Amino acid sequence: MKNHISAFLIALSILYTQNQAFTQGVAINAGNIPPDPSAMLDVQSTDKGILIPRMTLSQRDGIINPANGLIIYQTDNTPGFYFNSGTPSTPSWQMVGSNAGAGSQWINNGSGIHYSDGNVGIGTDNPVSMLSVNAGINVDQSDSNGFGSLASALTFGQNKRVGIASNRSNQGNVQKGLDLYTGSLRRLSIDSTGNVGIGTTSPQYRLDVSGTARFNNIIYATYRLGIGIPDPTYPLHTSTGYFNTRVGIGTIPNSSYALDLSGSSRFQGNMRVTGNLTTEGNLLVQNNRGIVRSNSGTQYKIVPFSFTFSINAGAGVGFESGAISYGETFSGTPRVIVAQITTASGTSGYLGWLNIIPWASNSSSTSFYVTNVGTGTLNLSTVTVACLAIGPQ
Known part of the structure; x- marks a missing residue:
């Protein structure tokens, strides 16, 4: 009887002690150090760690009604610490930490990635915009962007109808140049030789425009300019020349004339004048054998x-x-x-x-x-x- 009374008193003492420990927090250490007042569980050691439940992906998904914030260590399918960010009825398991494994969104490799007040810097620790890159950017490294596709291009807007993509051949993934898209259609193409096409994907010249072009200022050609002529042989070569107001050759055209020439001119065919023919010098025909020739200043x-x-x-x-x-x-x-x-x-x-x-x-x-x-x-x-x-x- 005495032994039974003693066991009962010991059990009461243990329950009281445990209740006190749970109320104040639990400390696990080798030196009987009390727990930190802010912690329910305070584990301290200099030569040991802590193990939480380890399980496979299928075992993790088999947990019934996992609590929000429940943590486990997953041993397969991208191992790492996972926590339930959802609800017990609709769990959503997320990997813990920014460097927790191959599946992490951010994996540090040196000190090349920096985050500062909402801006991300790559190669710089002082990003001045949402994304600042202090080196080149490679798009479509795996050559996965196909012909006429913006799948791996640099795109703009939610619908991704505007972008920049590599020019591909419809015979396969052969990179030929660069394309600019609007409305999901290629509008400007630069081929592998540097030819630029507007309205055409196969430019044959340094600038090849399919459609109407407008220039509001100066067009300067240092060699030859062909209009309607693919291979001009003269500085200005047109198939059917037409100018709406004035043309000056060798001079700025005078406002009184539609055609103002400075220097000798040659007409190899018939010339028709519907108004007066006025000359400020002699009118010569066949090397001074003219119809009328005046040696004075009077016409x-x-x-x-x-x-x-x-x-x-x-x-x-x-x-x-x-x-x-x-x-x-x-x-x-x-x-x-x-x-x-x-x-x-x-x-x-x-x-x-x-x-x-x-x-x-x-x-x-x-x-x-x-x-x-x-x-x-x-x-x-x-x-x-x-x-x-x-x-x-």
Whole structure:
């Protein structure tokens, strides 16, 4: 009986002691050091660690209603410490720590990755934007981006319809250059030789534009410019040239002219002028064998006109006509030239007996002296002679 009483008293003492320990926290150490007041469990050792339950992935997922915050060590399928960040009914197991294993989002390798106030720096410890990289960035290292795909490209926006991707051949993953996408379509392509295509994925020239292009400022070509000509042979070579306002060649075009040339010009075909043809020098044809040539500062002009008359005169007899108008007025007295007889009708004599001499010419008209230089009577009812007046404008 005495022994039973003693055992009962010892059991009560142990229960009291345990209750006191749980109330104050539990300490496990080799020196009977009391637990830290802030800890429910305080384990201290200099040569031993602590083991929590170790289990496989399937065993972990077999835990019934795991508490939120429950920790286990998983031994397979990316081993590491995991905790339940979900609820007992809907657990969500997450790996613990930023360097806990191969499955971690961040694995330190030296000191190249830095986080500062929401900015991430790679290769720099002072990132100035959300992501700052102090070296090159490699996209699609595994060459997985296929033809016409933005899967492994540098994309923008939630729908990923805009991006930069490597130019791929539809014959396989052969990198040919660089493409810029908008609306999920390739808009600008740079091929492996450096040719740039806009609206075409196979540029044949340094700049190959398929469609309408607009330049609001200066186009400068140091060699040749071909418009409608793939291989120009001249500094400006067009298939059908058309300029809306003014063109200057060798000079800035004067506002009074649609075409302003500085230097010699050559026309190898017909030239048509629908208005006046004005020259500020001589008008030359075939190396100075021109139609009209002036050695003064006055421009010359040619005016055709005709002289019609009748004659009935014996040998050596003639007459003087009245004033015959040129049809235009000159600034000075022109030279009058009698050309061919265009019409003639009569009853006697020969046309070769006619002698027609311009007489008393002035700026607006001339007279003619007509003489029968034959040996008999010259009787012509109608004679028309083509004439030219050549003089200052």
